[in-house]
Amino acid sequence: MTDGRPRSPGRGTRLDPWFDSYAERAHGMRASEIRALFAVASRPEVVSLAGGMPFIAGLPMGTIAEATERLLRERGAQALQYGSGQGEPELREPIVEVMDLEGVEAHPDDVVVTTGSQQALDIVTRIFVDPGDVVIAEAPSYVGALGVFRSYQADVVHVPMDEGGLIPEALEEALLAMRAARRRVKFIYTVPNFHNPAGVSLAAERRAAVVEVAARYGVLILEDNPYGLLGFDGETTPALQGLNPDGVVYLGSFSKTFAPGYRVGWAVAPHAVRERLVLAAESSILCPSMMSQLSIATYLQTCDWRGQIKIYRETYRERRDAMLSALAEFLPDCSWTVPEGGFYTWVTFPDGLDAKDMLPRAVTARVAYVPGTAFYADGQGSGYARLSYCYPTPERIREGVRRLAGVVTGERELVEMFGTGGGGRIRGVLNPKPNQE
Amino acid sequence: MTDGRPRSPGRGTRLDPWFDSYAERAHGMRASEIRALFAVASRPEVVSLAGGMPFIAGLPMGTIAEATERLLRERGAQALQYGSGQGEPELREPIVEVMDLEGVEAHPDDVVVTTGSQQALDIVTRIFVDPGDVVIAEAPSYVGALGVFRSYQADVVHVPMDEGGLIPEALEEALLAMRAARRRVKFIYTVPNFHNPAGVSLAAERRAAVVEVAARYGVLILEDNPYGLLGFDGETTPALQGLNPDGVVYLGSFSKTFAPGYRVGWAVAPHAVRERLVLAAESSILCPSMMSQLSIATYLQTCDWRGQIKIYRETYRERRDAMLSALAEFLPDCSWTVPEGGFYTWVTFPDGLDAKDMLPRAVTARVAYVPGTAFYADGQGSGYARLSYCYPTPERIREGVRRLAGVVTGERELVEMFGTGGGGRIRGVLNPKPNQE
Numbered sequence: 032m033t034d035g036r037p038r039s040p041g042r043g044t045r046l047d048p049w050f051d052s053y054a055e056r057a058h059g060m061r062a063s064e065i066r067a068l069f070a071v072a073s074r075p076e077v078v079s080l081a082g083g084m085p086f087i088a089g090l091p092m093g094t095i096a097e098a099t100e101r102l103l104r105e106r107g108a109q110a111l112q113y114g115s116g117q118g119e120p121e122l123r124e125p126i127v128e129v130m131d132l133e134g135v136e137a138h139p140d141d142v143v144v145t146t147g148s149q150q151a152l153d154i155v156t157r158i159f160v161d162p163g164d165v166v167i168a169e170a171p172s173y174v175g176a177l178g179v180f181r182s183y184q185a186d187v188v189h190v191p192m193d194e195g196g197l198i199p200e201a202l203e204e205a206l207l208a209m210r211a212a213r214r215r216v217k218f219i220y221t222v223p224n225f226h227n228p229a230g231v232s233l234a235a236e237r238r239a240a241v242v243e244v245a246a247r248y249g250v251l252i253l254e255d256n257p258y259g260l261l262g263f264d265g266e267t268t269p270a271l272q273g274l275n276p277d278g279v280v281y282l283g284s285f286s287k288t289f290a291p292g293y294r295v296g297w298a299v300a301p302h303a304v305r306e307r308l309v310l311a312a313e314s315s316i317l318c319p320s321m322m323s324q325l326s327i328a329t330y331l332q333t334c335d336w337r338g339q340i341k342i343y344r345e346t347y348r349e350r351r352d353a354m355l356s357a358l359a360e361f362l363p364d365c366s367w368t369v370p371e372g373g374f375y376t377w378v379t380f381p382d383g384l385d386a387k388d389m390l391p392r393a394v395t396a397r398v399a400y401v402p403g404t405a406f407y408a409d410g411q412g413s414g415y416a417r418l419s420y421c422y423p424t425p426e427r428i429r430e431g432v433r434r435l436a437g438v439v440t441g442e443r444e445l446v447e448m449f450g451t452g453g454g455g456r457i458r459g460v461l462n463p464k465p466n467q468e
Numbered sequence: 469m470t471d472g473r474p475r476s477p478g479r480g481t482r483l484d485p486w487f488d489s490y491a492e493r494a495h496g497m498r499a500s501e502i503r504a505l506f507a508v509a510s511r512p513e514v515v516s517l518a519g520g521m522p523f524i525a526g527l528p529m530g531t532i533a534e535a536t537e538r539l540l541r542e543r544g545a546q547a548l549q550y551g552s553g554q555g556e557p558e559l560r561e562p563i564v565e566v567m568d569l570e571g572v573e574a575h576p577d578d579v580v581v582t583t584g585s586q587q588a589l590d591i592v593t594r595i596f597v598d599p600g601d602v603v604i605a606e607a608p609s610y611v612g613a614l615g616v617f618r619s620y621q622a623d624v625v626h627v628p629m630d631e632g633g634l635i636p637e638a639l640e641e642a643l644l645a646m647r648a649a650r651r652r653v654k655f656i657y658t659v660p661n662f663h664n665p666a667g668v669s670l671a672a673e674r675r676a677a678v679v680e681v682a683a684r685y686g687v688l689i690l691e692d693n694p695y696g697l698l699g700f701d702g703e704t705t706p707a708l709q710g711l712n713p714d715g716v717v718y719l720g721s722f723s724k725t726f727a728p729g730y731r732v733g734w735a736v737a738p739h740a741v742r743e744r745l746v747l748a749a750e751s752s753i754l755c756p757s758m759m760s761q762l763s764i765a766t767y768l769q770t771c772d773w774r775g776q777i778k779i780y781r782e783t784y785r786e787r788r789d790a791m792l793s794a795l796a797e798f799l800p801d802c803s804w805t806v807p808e809g810g811f812y813t814w815v816t817f818p819d820g821l822d823a824k825d826m827l828p829r830a831v832t833a834r835v836a837y838v839p840g841t842a843f844y845a846d847g848q849g850s851g852y853a854r855l856s857y858c859y860p861t862p863e864r865i866r867e868g869v870r871r872l873a874g875v876v877t878g879e880r881e882l883v884e885m886f887g888t889g890g891g892g893r894i895r896g897v898l899n900p901k902p903n904q905e
Contacts, residue, residue, distance in 0.1 A: 049740065049741055054595060054596055054654075056594065084549060090548065092544035096537040099540055100537035101533075104534055106531055107524075111524050111730070112524060133702055149753050153752045153753070158497070161491045175754060290549070292759040293548070293757055303484030307494055311494070314616050315590045317731075320729060320730055320731040323731075324770065408622075425509060463591035
């Protein structure tokens with residue numbers, strides 16, 4: 032992975048006549064560890080604790096279906112037409128109301144609607160990052176963001192977190208080190224609420240410190256907040272953006288509070304940055320889907336979206352509880368974070384276990400997770416895994432953790448027999464190939 | 469525009485604290501000339517011959533609304549969920565059938581579904597183009613593609629067209645010159661059918677020659693074909709892709725044959741290229757909208773999409789006829805191409821007229837067009853304009869051309885009074901500021 036040679040992203044035995052034509056950046060693009068898992072996770076016999084799919088079966092589909100029919104009947108010629116690159120004002124206005132719940136100060140003019148917040152990550156990185164620039168990210172960090180940073184040839188510098196999220200002193204240390212090394216830091220990427228994958232939140236009392244350190248070093252903050260409204264106690268913590276609107280680009284999404292199938296997220300940015308984001312978005316997709324935007328605007332108008340978020344919170348709290356009690360029962364030798372919202376817990380395996388090496392055995396035992404290495408830009412994280420509780424039922428979660436415990440027990444016995452780290456050394460023995468790609 | 473200084477994309481008087489943080493590529497991103505026009509074109513008193521909005525009012529909205537309601541009721545939990553990065557097989561299969569009408573050889577596995585074909589342009593350029601690489605494009609070329617190439621810091625080399633489209637001998641000359649200059653040419657970008665903006669098509673007998681020249685020089689072809697099924701005689705010309713599937717990346721779109729509001733296009737690429745495109749697409753948007761994809765799959769299953777394309781062809785032919793007869797009546801001193809399909813004609817103004825300088829006067833006279841300079845990477849094109857006939861009614865088209873003729877007459881008188889090119893020299897006199905933006 033670090034031998035400097037470009038990887039073939041797929042079946043490596045086929046000759047690629049265009050291999051010499053690719054851009055430098057293309058050689059850094061590779062399939063994420065999560066991606067290969069999608070094929071596994073979709074097999075019904077596997078309990079997937081890997082994916083981040085929200086549990087949308089509880090949405091009021093009948094009401095949504097009727098409202099959508101009316102939208103197409105009454106305003107079809109608008110809904111099916113091109114729109115503006117920045118996004119429809121009719122949606123940007125309620126987005127401002129949604130953000131108000133978390134203390135984000137914004138006007139609809141400050142909002143850029145994107146194809147999911149993934150596209151917002153892409154265009155922010157596109158306008159800021161030259162190859163070799165530094166992006167600071169939490170350790171661990173969101174795998175989809177790391178993929179974007181890599182595709183723009185950024186160097187990611189990880190800053191440690193603890194139970195209270197990003198550590199302000201460690202952030203300052205990293206910024207100081209970068210300054211001393213004369214490296215250009217373009218932004219600090221953070222998921223402050225119900226972190227993906229770590230399951231922790233940035234403590235309220237640390238937020239001013241993080242904003243202050245960033246401002247003092249003249250570095251922008253990229254605040255990614257898809258889960259902020261999914262706190263199990265129903266409380267929200269003020270966004271970093273509200274503490275310094277000129278120093279933060281804020282990303283939001285309807286994927287977790289409503290549904291991901293429309294691919295609608297957004298960015299809020301200081302005025303001049305926002306203008307450049309619109310240009311980058313237009314270059315990238317011309318304009319976001321009008322049908323998606325008006326569908327969501329209609330949902331916000333006609334459905335009890337606050338009530339739906341409450342339902343989501345209750346659903347995910349029940350599943351989080353199932354996850355935590357199963358972990359306590361079946362994996363007492365592991366440790367894990369206790370999420371107060373969101374989709375994920377971060378599990379630390381006993382010494383000597385390598386979560387990536389163990390994954391094929393887990394899949395054979397019909398349980399899937401994402402190994403910790405996926406969430407680091409630098410190969411760290413082999414002793415960890417992200418377990419998600421958002422999609423399976425509480426019973427399936429319990430069964431999944433039970434299966435995982437069997438795998439961990441087996442793996443520990445092998446490690447004890449062959450020594451710590453043996454899993455890596457005698458790969459052929461310890462890691463039977465999974466029965467899928 | 470060529471003074472090497474970055475442009476502020478908007479109100480330049482505001483200070484931008486992040487100005488020094490932008491990536492090199494961001495400085496090349498600027499608002500297209502079409503973009504500023506959107507605000508004008510939407511004012512009801514202006515006849516817009518500028519936009520490329522399809523006339524979708526004739527779609528069977530009732531049927532579409534009902535089918536969409538059923539989709540959400542019966543399969544809502546799938547339609548509103550995340551999907552795969554490559555796109556839904558249920559849509560990739562009928563896409564192969566659609567392409568079969570134009571001789572494209574493809575399997576559903578070869579197709580990548582994108583957020584409009586603009587995203588396909590973006591990811592193809594992303595995986596192939598390093599700063600300073602050459603992209604060959606027709607003269608003139610699609611403004612949205614030129615924006616993408618610029619944002620990846622490509623150097624665009626234009627190759628002339630005539631009534632039969634791209635000239636194979638000129639293409640070879642350009643490739644030879646690039647080889648002599650040791651420049652890396654990454655691909656040849658072409659819109660072979662009903663060209664945007666030129667309104668011409670690549671003659672059937674030239675297609676093999678273009679493919680052969682590209683193959684001989686080892687250069688990929690990027691074939692962009694949004695209009696191929698909109699030929700007024702109902703005939704199609706075989707795609708370049710069918711002549712050499714390993715040497716062509718083919719782009720298609722539902723924006724003109726169905727509706728742009730879903731933002732669904734696609735790319736077909738040789739196997740290894742396709743795998744990299746999927747990675748780039750995932751990095752860019754994670755996955756295309758499942759709701760959009762299933763909506764279109766449903767439309768293709770439940771509606772007479774071939775019949776709808778026939779309706780589009782007839783609508784646009786009637787408007788093309790209105791455009792051509794108005795041009796003959798009101799602008800006898802201009803010349804123009806005679807499109808056999810698609811949305812656009814390319815008008816050559818009398819010597820001495822500058823279409824960009826003239827635009828503010830045209831807007832004042834309540835008619836809008838896109839000046840030719842928008843379609844060149846190098847500042848050429850001031851004597852031309854793209855007129856589109858896709859959206860306004862025949863009566864409005866006639867009225868728009870009549871207004872344009874008044875502007876041209878006035879402009880010619882001024883040019884005769886002040887000399888050729890005078891428009892540029894005494895800008896303040898000849899070009900009153902438009903009363904917007």
